Amino acid sequence: MKFKKGLLINISEDKLDPIHWKKLDLLADKKVSLPKDSPQIQTEIKDADCILTGFQIDIGRKEIDAAPNLRYVSVLATAYGKIDTDYARKKGIVVTNVPGYSTESVAELVFAVILENLREIARAKEQASKGNYSEAGFKATEIKDKVFAVLGLGKIGGRVAQITKGFGADIRYWSKNRKKEVEKQGIKYQGVNKLISEADIISLHFAETDQTKHFLNGERINSIKSGALIISTVPNEIIDLTVLEERLKKADLTFISDHADELDPRIAKRLSKYDNCIFYPPIGYISNEARIAKQEIFIGNMESFLKGKPINTVS
Amino acid sequence: MKFKKGLLINISEDKLDPIHWKKLDLLADKKVSLPKDSPQIQTEIKDADCILTGFQIDIGRKEIDAAPNLRYVSVLATAYGKIDTDYARKKGIVVTNVPGYSTESVAELVFAVILENLREIARAKEQASKGNYSEAGFKATEIKDKVFAVLGLGKIGGRVAQITKGFGADIRYWSKNRKKEVEKQGIKYQGVNKLISEADIISLHFAETDQTKHFLNGERINSIKSGALIISTVPNEIIDLTVLEERLKKADLTFISDHADELDPRIAKRLSKYDNCIFYPPIGYISNEARIAKQEIFIGNMESFLKGKPINTVS
Numbered sequence: 188m189k190f191k192k193g194l195l196i197n198i199s200e201d202k203l204d205p206i207h208w209k210k211l212d213l214l215a216d217k218k219v220s221l222p223k224d225s226p227q228i229q230t231e232i233k234d235a236d237c238i239l240t241g242f243q244i245d246i247g248r249k250e251i252d253a254a255p256n257l258r259y260v261s262v263l264a265t266a267y268g269k270i271d272t273d274y275a276r277k278k279g280i281v282v283t284n285v286p287g288y289s290t291e292s293v294a295e296l297v298f299a300v301i302l303e304n305l306r307e308i309a310r311a312k313e314q315a316s317k318g319n320y321s322e323a324g325f326k327a328t329e330i331k332d333k334v335f336a337v338l339g340l341g342k343i344g345g346r347v348a349q350i351t352k353g354f355g356a357d358i359r360y361w362s363k364n365r366k367k368e369v370e371k372q373g374i375k376y377q378g379v380n381k382l383i384s385e386a387d388i389i390s391l392h393f394a395e396t397d398q399t400k401h402f403l404n405g406e407r408i409n410s411i412k413s414g415a416l417i418i419s420t421v422p423n424e425i426i427d428l429t430v431l432e433e434r435l436k437k438a439d440l441t442f443i444s445d446h447a448d449e450l451d452p453r454i455a456k457r458l459s460k461y462d463n464c465i466f467y468p469p470i471g472y473i474s475n476e477a478r479i480a481k482q483e484i485f486i487g488n489m490e491s492f493l494k495g496k497p498i499n500t501v502s
Numbered sequence: 503m504k505f506k507k508g509l510l511i512n513i514s515e516d517k518l519d520p521i522h523w524k525k526l527d528l529l530a531d532k533k534v535s536l537p538k539d540s541p542q543i544q545t546e547i548k549d550a551d552c553i554l555t556g557f558q559i560d561i562g563r564k565e566i567d568a569a570p571n572l573r574y575v576s577v578l579a580t581a582y583g584k585i586d587t588d589y590a591r592k593k594g595i596v597v598t599n600v601p602g603y604s605t606e607s608v609a610e611l612v613f614a615v616i617l618e619n620l621r622e623i624a625r626a627k628e629q630a631s632k633g634n635y636s637e638a639g640f641k642a643t644e645i646k647d648k649v650f651a652v653l654g655l656g657k658i659g660g661r662v663a664q665i666t667k668g669f670g671a672d673i674r675y676w677s678k679n680r681k682k683e684v685e686k687q688g689i690k691y692q693g694v695n696k697l698i699s700e701a702d703i704i705s706l707h708f709a710e711t712d713q714t715k716h717f718l719n720g721e722r723i724n725s726i727k728s729g730a731l732i733i734s735t736v737p738n739e740i741i742d743l744t745v746l747e748e749r750l751k752k753a754d755l756t757f758i759s760d761h762a763d764e765l766d767p768r769i770a771k772r773l774s775k776y777d778n779c780i781f782y783p784p785i786g787y788i789s790n791e792a793r794i795a796k797q798e799i800f801i802g803n804m805e806s807f808l809k810g811k812p813i814n815t816v817s
Contacts (some may be wrong), residue, residue: 320770
């Protein structure tokens, strides 16, 4: 079984390695690739039985109604919030995503940015590159024995907790559901408000949902210990940025995020003026290993659907 | 019991926190503090019964013979190679050092510099600080599943191995003595030559001795896998730098060291021209926690000696 016509929306050449483009060719008789805002989408969608797309693309009631032959939407991302999965389900259209491919990549980035901050790595590297090998003026703190809070113990949070244990921190978590098997390994559960107020390091690991919006609300932000470090590899909506900015002004905590690209540029610019607000490009998910796994899962999803046994379905 | 006269050589004001200076005052009736090259040392040493000093200071036969009252030398460092401990022992002089205070600090730095390299952290931070949040062009590799070689499984190497295990790497070690209890935890032993040739990441953890000079010799350096990463937080003498430079020229491995300050400046300058040779100031040992532990052990050594139960003796 093959698709008759696959419509690729915003899947640019660089999104897949040549080997996976070849595999894709074997899965569809015809393939049409268009950028996000192309007016041609309206025409090409009419006879597509398969849409391949990224996470920023709207596939709503309008698009689904315009594609009477559509039976499958394959998202090359974990997030699929812009797809009307309820309506797709009603129409018998299967939607799949690519979950978990970057778990390790994101978890390791958390420690990369924590250690950069605790050890002044960028400054040290820059100074040494100029031939100045003096350690004078460098400060450092250890992860060991710090109260390290993982908020949200899903896949990524779980890995962050395991790595933290290796560092010998006082690792504690809060999550919607308690994980007794994890607790047996010395990863302690604590009530969320108490944990936030006692932590030296806080790492956020929630998906963006109605429940997690402003999870880090004003009261919680103001309860964070002086000198604490907050690492956010999650969407900005999870944090009340207005209150966070008030805390940043006091210069008694440090906030690190790799999601500044999703902020209103004026807000990003304003926040980045605080020395204790450190932004990174969204490099959490980009490891070679994650890139390969993502493509393999994506192609695997399509193959499984064609075999009549869809996996990673979200509709 | 107190010392009659403590002679401090090269222990500058900033080496101890006020609280420890106060404790020190309680341990000696008289205290004379002189910089390294002071000609006054010759005079002041004559009636000193205690010398406090750093690791760069010669306390040889000459100095010991000049100090007939000397009964104790306290080194504010782990290294004590410049002290003639054999001669001190013959004269009944106790020498103590400060071991192990920076174990965790050095072990965590190893991961700070590895992750900086694998995730391009300094470049990412710099770029984002200019308001450019694009991840385009960033490459990343994970520690997970990589063959991670710890060479020398002492205190620091042991901690590096434990942290590596948290990251889910294929952690293997070689050490002069096998550690069966560590092997039970999944840290595998491997013959040194085979391990060096199979490793993706190599972290060196030897003390400098006659046996470890050029431990990473030409043959071993040339056997290292293409693409490997070598982290040296140990003295440069452990590596054959001439052969290393030939490998660096081929640009197929990366070398990271925080000991460039101890290199001949001309060699440091030459090596630092290779993009795949990354130097840091010697910031491995400088964490707050290490600084405090170092002072506490140092003062504790003196107190124990005065109580007639010396600890951390090296003579």
